[in-house]
Amino acid sequence: MAKAKFILKEPNSKEDTLIYLLYRYQYKRFKYSTGEIINPKFWNATSQRVKSTKQFPEYPEFNARLDKLENGINNAFRKLLNDGIQPNNTILKKALESELDDNILKPRQVSLFEFIDSYIEESKLNKSIGTIKVYNTAYKYLKEYSKKKRPVDFSTITLEFYNQYLGFLKTEHNLSSNTIGKHIKTIKSFMNEATERGINTNMEFRNKRFKTIREEADTVYLSVDELAKIEKIDLSSSPRLDKVRDLFLIGCYTGLRFSDFIQIRPENIVSNNTVIEIRTQKTGQRVSIPLHKTVRSILKKYNNQLPKAYTNQTMNSYLKEIVSLAGIKEKVETSITKGGKVEKKPVSKYKLVSTHTARRSFATNLYLAEVPTISIMKITGHKTERSFLQYIRVTQKENADKLLTHPFFN
Incomplete structure (x- = not known):
């Protein structure tokens, strides 16, 4: 016997x-997005309808x-x-939408920009400030292109839009390949979310040629x-640099992101002060x-209560000063594709250091120390070995030195 049921996505x-x-x-099982959204606290899973409550006065119309x-x-x-x-999911979907056309007044179709507006507002409640900034920047360029x-x-x-938009971002804004790739990835995120909600039906953005472009970034470890x-x-004369140095080293020896290592609290230190x-x-x-010995030493210095961090931007500025004081000034050749042209120039290594260098240093140093890749990935959270190996930074010489100890070369 056929039976309908309503469930919440989350x-x-x-x-x-x-x-x-x-x-x-x-x-068979047919799944269809209703386009309706509801806060789970107002949902009755047993009746599969909105609860009859004064907190949600529109429940009669909704149900x-x-x-x-x-x-x-x-x-x-x-x-x-x-x-x-004989029904199948494709035939049933068409039949349902035909039935709805005949019996229900369809609401006005939401435009892409209206959807993005509301989605960004909604995301402010559950996504980071950094993510919202990425959304807003991608949206700004999209509106400019549209105008x-x-x-x-x-x-x-469509694919035609994709090719023209790449040219627009390259020639009119001189953006790097990785920045362009980030904007394409964000557009795909908007389209995926709208598709999940039953608002979009155009699937061309999922074509393999509608890809997120990227080039290997000039990141260091x-x-x-x-x-x-x-x-x-010795940074005793500069408390600000001393604090930033200590927090950075915590990141270098734990592999945690900036947003995580600045949140370490005494309750996170367990197993007799041996594990975070x-x-x-x-x-x-x-x-x-x-816990690495350096981390144990720093935690002891602050009685397991790490000092409050500066903003990521301020930390990055102070870090360059710290790494320069440590004498790490060797030149590193950098290259970036902007406006379709490759630009190369030597840059002092300390200028390339940021809070994220800590996490990359952790992964690379453990890899060079021959810690099993799967063990490192358990901490860094990489899902595949391929993505992990793209993340670490090992020079050709370091790779050769590592291989020298392998039985194949002995």
Whole structure:
């Protein structure tokens, strides 16, 4: 017997989440986005409807729309059987939408820019400031393109748009390949979210040629010897640099992101002060990291209560000063593709150091120390060995030195 059911996309969310219609028929399962969103606290999972509550006064109309959807899918399925048509998910979807066209006044179609506006506002409640900044910057360029070149909407996000937009960002804004890639990735995120919510039906953005471009970034890591130099600097006359140095070294020996290592609290230090256990902000993963002797020393210095960090931007500025004081000034050749042209120039290594260098240094130093890759990935959170190996920074000489100890070369 065919049966309709409504479920929440994220039933444990604290924010509004999408409602799906599930329809089981003839040992098949049909899933359809209703386009309706609701805060789970107002949802009754047993009745599969919104609770009758004064906190959500529009519940009668909301539930009436769900009733019409349930009636619509049942009518569509019954009509197909009566017409001698064997249902499948594609046929059933068409039949349902035809039924809805006949019985429900469809709301005005939301435009891409209207969706992005509301999505960014919604994201402010559950995403980081950095992510919101990325969204707003990508949105700014998209609106500019729409005004100067041709109007943009869901239906226009095609391969033709992709190729023209790449040219627009390269020639008119002289953006680097990685920055352009970030904007394309953000557009794909907007389109994916709109598709999940049943707002978008144009799937051309999922074409393999609609790809996120990137080039290897000129990122550096600090070796164990370089970290020792940084640790030995006497910064007692500059409390600001001393604090930043200590926090940075915590990152270098734990592999945690900036947003995580500045959040370490006494309760995160477990197993007789030998392990840090923390849930990472970006992925929500719980990681356990053995305490390096340098980390133990720094924690002891602050009685396990690390000082409050400066902003990431301020930390990056102070770090360059610290690494320069440590004498790490060798020249590193950098290259970047801007406006379609490759620009190369030598830069002092200390100028390339940022808070994220800590995490990259951790991964690279452990890899060179022959710690099993899978063990490092348990801490860094990389899902595949391929992505991990792209992340670490090992020179050709370091790789050769590492191989010298391998049985194949002995």
